[in-house]
Amino acid sequence: MSPYDPSAHPPFAVTVDLVVLTVRRHALCALAVRRGESPYQGQWALPGGFVRTDENLAEAAARELAEETGLRAQQSAGTSPAGTPGPYGGSNGAHLEQLATYGDPDRDPRMRVVSVAHLVLAPDLPAPRAGGDASGARWAPIDDLLQPEQSAPLAFDHARILADGVERARSKIEYSSLATAFCPAEFTVGELRRVYEAVWGVALDPRNFHRKVTGTPGFLVPTGGTTTRQGGRPAQLFRAGGATLLNPPMLRPEV
């Protein structure tokens, strides 16, 4: 480092942006807010906001999440990739983890902004509430946001951020029990399988999937209850177990 001289390094604004993912009607969806002001006025963007002086990055992300959706965040052992998170699902809070940081000099035309993106995985939620200066908010299938044909593309570099978040979710459910973060506190094996199918965009064999997840120690904990909310024969209800590492990983079919 160069000798400490505050005037020697320029001021940055630091924001958090949120990639909030959920599974709705068999499709992976992300939360988008409509920008009420310039630049990119009227276009869709990821929710986010400035980090305050007295809060750390994860707190800022959790605060923005609460402001936009009312969701409580369940932080994954700080923002660190090496943390030892508790069980992903089974609680009322959404899973939150740091994703990546974006700091190209011209990513915001107003000033130099470094954005620390966070990834949130949540069960299917009621319609989002518009918060702050956003004149609207919606859940949109990620394909609609990444390859928009009707509307304008996402503001700033948010398409890139969203793509990175989706890729993180897709790869991480392969070797962790993170997929349970998309499920409510109690869920069936079939519901969990539909999460994998929606996130990966593939069809999985229900019989092999059932054998796999119920045979992995610590992955699922039966609650004793059953449900018929999916129709057909009553299915056992499970909570997410403590195991967060799937060994061997859940294998994604090759196309």
Added chain:
Amino acid sequence: MSPYDPSAHPPFAVTVDLVVLTVRRHALCALAVRRGESPYQGQWALPGGFVRTDENLAEAAARELAEETGLRAQQSAGTSPAGTPGPYGGSNGAHLEQLATYGDPDRDPRMRVVSVAHLVLAPDLPAPRAGGDASGARWAPIDDLLQPEQSAPLAFDHARILADGVERARSKIEYSSLATAFCPAEFTVGELRRVYEAVWGVALDPRNFHRKVTGTPGFLVPTGGTTTRQGGRPAQLFRAGGATLLNPPMLRPEV
């Protein structure tokens, strides 16, 4: 976001910190620099420095890396986790990727500093050259840095950052060909195996390892040459192939 008002959000300093890893004498080592000034004067720290106005985060990390080690960086498709990197090893540049961002309000007593940590994997290098304001630099086994018995712990939150970087490297070599980034441009199967053994701290069966890496299409490309630099029977030399995803992953023994 709240309406744009530069006075409404506080100024931050943004730095990059580097976790530079290499394998020396069968041990995973990290680059540490001695701080020449307060705070933490005289203690060891990770190399790093302030991000300049005209550069993005990866450029800042590559510049600091060159200043501290003379290494050229081989960026992994930007800083994004979703990038499609080229072959990891086989070139002269070190592998560089964004690790995570650390922004606790009190992590630097002088001012609010948000640090975007980067991970660098490099082949065994000559002794580092001290650069900038660092009054010394060395390669140290990571255990010495993380559980120091003789000296003071790493400055700031750098122990946490280093631990996160090590964990990232340990997990990523399992399902990618990233381990070749620790090797020189041409290397033998035995040399690659010693990388895995040093990073994971385990012993691997040389015969099964050989079958695994040579049997994975696109992982290794024979150069035609041989070497006896490890002693014993001459070994074939390989370059890193283009395949970056190991399917199935390289399995780490359970201790």
Added chain:
DNA sequence: TTAATAGTGTCTCTTAGACATTATGTG
């Protein structure tokens, strides 16, 4: 020669993947 590492072969056991069958609810 010994000592070192490189490289190939063989066996077993686990498991992913494909697919059949039975179980238990609702309309």
Added chain:
DNA sequence: CACATAATGTCTAAGAGACACTATTAA
């Protein structure tokens, strides 16, 4: 009844792990 989904079972091919053996150099 038909029809949905849940849950368990069977078979096969592939691969991980354990381990024996041969090959080729240097000292």
